[in-house]
Amino acid sequence: MVTRGKGILPPLKVGDNVLVSIPSVDRGRGDAANLLAVIIEEKDGKFRIGTKEGILSTWLERNSLAATKYCSLTTADVQQNEYSLRELVRLGSVGTGQCYRRCTCRTNCTSKKCTCKKNNMMCNLACHPGYTCQNV
DSSP states (O other): OHHHHHHHSOOOOTTOEEEEEOOGGGSOTTSOSEEEEEEEEEETTEEEEEOSSOEESSOEEGGGEEEOSOOOOOGGGOOSOEEOHHHHHHHTOSSSSSSOOOOOOSSTTOSTTSHHHHTTOOOOTTTOTTSOOSOO
16 A cells, blocks of 8 residues: 555655645634645655745654746745744735634724734724724
8 A cells, every 4th residue: 555655646755845734723714725845854654844934843744745837936945943834824824814803892892902903903894883983
């Protein structure tokens, strides 16, 4: 079974760009389903990958990596900080990670008690529809 699996999956080497599937519990609703990474090290059939944000702290098996023709990352682009998969996804996220931040203020969002204002974010329509807001 192992021999057959090695024949199906093309071999990967250091410097190849790969896609890593991200479980739905580790990503936000607006985030991509895959993480673009580059292989920075290989040892005993396991791979260490890196992204623009940092290095994945765990080693991955070959079956969890998908080779891609999209070659935009090099090993020189990788930051040297180590993170878990969830942290790497959050750092590269368009939102705030697993969820969208919003407030439920009814006081025009003028004080630092407002979640959006405290995090230096602008309020949006999901925050408090129907109420006026100073933080737009």
